[in-house]
Amino acid sequence: MSHFHIKTPFGYRPVSEFSYGGEVRPPLSPDATDEEAIAHLWLRTNAAGVQRERWFHSSGTRRWYTIVRDTRTNIVLAQPGETYEEGSA
Amino acid sequence: MSIQFEGREVPIQPGDTLASALYRDGVRVFSRSFKYHRPRGLYCLSGDCPNCLVTVDGEVNVRACMCKAEDGMEVSRQNAWPSVDKDALNIIDKGHFLMPVGFYYKAGIKPKFAWPMAEGVIRRVAGLGFSDKTDTPRDIDRINRHPDVLVIGAGVAGLSAALAAATGGRRVMVIDEQAAPGDRVAQGPTRQQIDQLAGQAAQNPGIEILSGTAAIGIYEGPMVLALRKDQVMHIHPQAIVIASGGMEIHRIFPGNDLPGVFMARGAARLAGAHGVKPGDVAVVWAETQEAVEHARTLQAAGVRVACVVTAPGVDAQGVGERQVEGEVVEAKGKKKVQGAVVRSAGGATEEVACDLLAVGAEIQQNMHLPRLAYDLPCVLAGDAALPGSALDVAAQSGTQAGEAAAQGLPLYVNPPASEPRPCGTAGYVCLCEDVSVAEVEQAIDEGFESAELLKRYTTVTMGPCQGRLCADQLRAIAHRKTPAEAARVAAPTTLRPPVRPIKMEEAAAGARHHIERHTPLHQKHLEMGASTLWAGPWKRIFSYGDMQAEYEAVRHRVGVIDVGTLGKFLLAGPDVVEFLERIYPMRVADLEPGRLRYGLMLEEGGVIIDDGTVCALEGGAFYCTVTTSGAERLESWMLDWKEAWGLDVFVVNQTASLAAVNVAGPHARDLLEKLTDDPIDKEAFPYLRHRRITVNGVSCLAIRLGFVGELAYELHFPAAHAVEMWDAILEAGREWDIRPFGLDAQRLLRLEKGHIIISQDTDFETTPWKVSMDWAVKLDKPEFVGKAALIRAQRRTPREMLVPWKMEPGMAAPPEGSTVTIGVGLAGRVTSSKMSYVLGHPVGLAWVTSEHAKEGGTITIGGAPATIGGHAFYDPEGVKLRA
């Protein structure tokens, strides 16, 4: 049972209050090649490890939050607003 | 005070469990083993083994040693015929060769008819109790708790941890499976210390002790699932101290499962805590100093301890009639223990007559809970950390754990698996599933070398004890047989919750029903006899009983439908026009107040994800509708883009605040004119316009749309007025025999117009190009979601197109999902199909390969010919909806 907490202005909240928005991806450049566009649309890193990702607080503030999480352990390495430095896990 | 036991009365004493009461009364055989129906007696008395499972008041598989005896309980044993004492099925024990390990993979394969017959017999003779299938599950309470620190286990270490954690001002919860701390520990130094610590804890306002509460799983969060009487508790602590103790290793030797063979702690419990003599003459095998204490407890209870067999370094001076350094290698006896074969350190063996063999083996930690705590803020204390530790060491480790927990714990990391301890070469490994050492070895010979495979093939560790007794023994046997590859074959098997057996009704605690979303008119519809269906998260109205009558009313007179489930958004703010220009593929900036436009919503790949309308309001705000199941999803989607673009816009979901009904049909205007003084004629309020009008005294946003293909007014107004509005419309429409209509009728009405339903007619590859909705896309706009992908998609011809089709009168509408063929080739599939009453022939929508998707072309649907249409089949010029 995957379970962790995300920090909101109303305190740490169980992930069951959020819906997943996927890994953070850079926006697609308007002059991207076909290959870049296809990769942007269809390919995901699906990291087994550290991932920057988006969560929508659907049962609460109805705002988006960005966190850094280790997908193998569900340990949140950086809560919204916190910075995460590579390798600090 | 007494219990009813298989037709006779058995007296009970205060503090009795069912096990102690029955044992005092002379019951020795508590169950028959799972497969071979061997007699089994009390063994652990700590709820860890399967030997004492009985049926209590109709509830099967209750652990007699853990169940407090209460006056009037009806208790019976299980899995035997005609009785547990004289079990005729014990004959199976004489024929082990008929049931080799894994026999259910080997037996009854040929002839085929044999297995179902055999299965029925096996089901009856194997297994545990028989549950009453007519019983209704109880509604088990589920509750959440949020202590700062949770301590599992109220022994010396656990209570020490609780006291240490609570001094830091933290709120501490202690859960323990027993009826009270120390309840099951015989009088002596351990009990004294538990009583003293429990007394201190009871005085501490920061500590809450919940007895009779078993931890059955630890999950991420952390969250601990605990089971109490009629209640499931979800505990969400900041930190966990696991002080769930240890237990004596289940020693394997011939006869190790005979009634009369006890774990030494179990025998001492019976003697010391319940005052019941487990036997008259005992042999105590003391591998630990603790076990010598148990021998003393037995002596004090009046048991004659004939011999204490000690491991090197254990001092049993003065306990028992004599002491032998060595080990017990066999228990003799047929239906119960009659003697123990002792091999002394010198190698000589002798048989000592006894009716009780108390095995005080080395202590191993109860590893189930710790192994579930991996990567969670958790610390171990007492026997769970240092198995077999002395009292002062346990107390100290508890204190340290408690202090650490109060300050915040590092994440727990499982220690590397230790090499399994050597285990015996004959005897029963698994009491639950009745598996002997020989059977495990046979399975290894068959190629199932590793513990994980052996577990699945032999089912060792998979019974009620969940491997508490046997998991390490299974590893040891695998290790012994394939020593060169110990790391592979003897790796610990995976442990999963629940660590204690849990009933289905307990697993289901807190789950009750699907959440239904209702419009404010839902109750009204039900009162009118409407049938419902799921539409996304909503329960919507399918029909009021006569779909055709509902349909006819809309086409020829007037009807009304509840469309309150539509997603409704108010969008405003300085950047709202720019935002909408980017969200929608059509133009929004030129929309004057009072006008509206149909809009698709696309994702980045150009695929249609929703559709609806955009109304430009006075003052610069916009009112947008989306489909029934789309509101929540699109709200988060829009907010995501708002953030990405950094635009100053408010996205306000008004779905539940506003009721919405669509009054449709040739007499819709006549009807509304009875309820409003505002001008709603064709000139004042034409098609594709919206106006704020007062209907039945309520200010409404009225929208002229054509989804069903008739003159129609969609009214959006505050939800509190829904019922009175609905009643007023039905009353006003009475002169035209108005009908409320449901989704079934609406689906036909729209299909006759060729209108698509997103996700019924479209899929995850559907671009506007594929559904011929080029008109809804303005590629000359600077930017909108999906634009780049649409330009790319335009470069090639789509593989298939969505087209309307019709069949000849007299033919039946094919089922939705039917295949479309041309000649002998597959050419597509039907997404929507219905018989049109007004046209007199079936109509529908289908995906057809592009080269055949031409107006007037012929396709075959389910063997019948159909013609591809161009525009709507009904009122193709749209005269009626513009009326």
Next chain:
Amino acid sequence: MPDLFEVKGAAKIRCFGKEAVLDGLSQPAGTLMGRIAPDEVIFVGQPGTAEALVEELQGQLAGEGNAALVVDHTDGWTFFSLVGEGVEEVFAREANWKLPESTGAPVFTVGKVCHVAGKLFIRPNRIDIMTGGEVRAHVHESLLHAGHKVGMHEVAAPAVDPIGIGAEGVAVS
């Protein structure tokens, strides 16, 4: 033992705008206030006060033009009140998060309750729960079911001051 009642028609007005602008809003008398986000605030007033509240708040925000927005959600959300000893026990059966503590002044919070999105005011021996009107039946049934375990009674909302704020509006932390 706690009581459960529903305050039908309690005014619920949401205001959107820049953080500094919302910070500068003065809380209308007789309301509860909840700050959902820097750019969003909600005021809850007694039944029948929605129109006046909208007018007052629009007046306060008039200078902001289209950079601020006032929306009436009175009909969109339910307002259930749990009042009396043991309200936390009812809540603990319907939410898996820790209730914030209130020493007196109402504490506003949001979160999942009865498996749906909720906005809550917490006071000693009182929890007010607002959820979407579309799940009213579900929330009502869930609260009754949870309350049943602790002997809760369903009663009619008080005729006077059903949202329980006294004569004056109370500030919310």
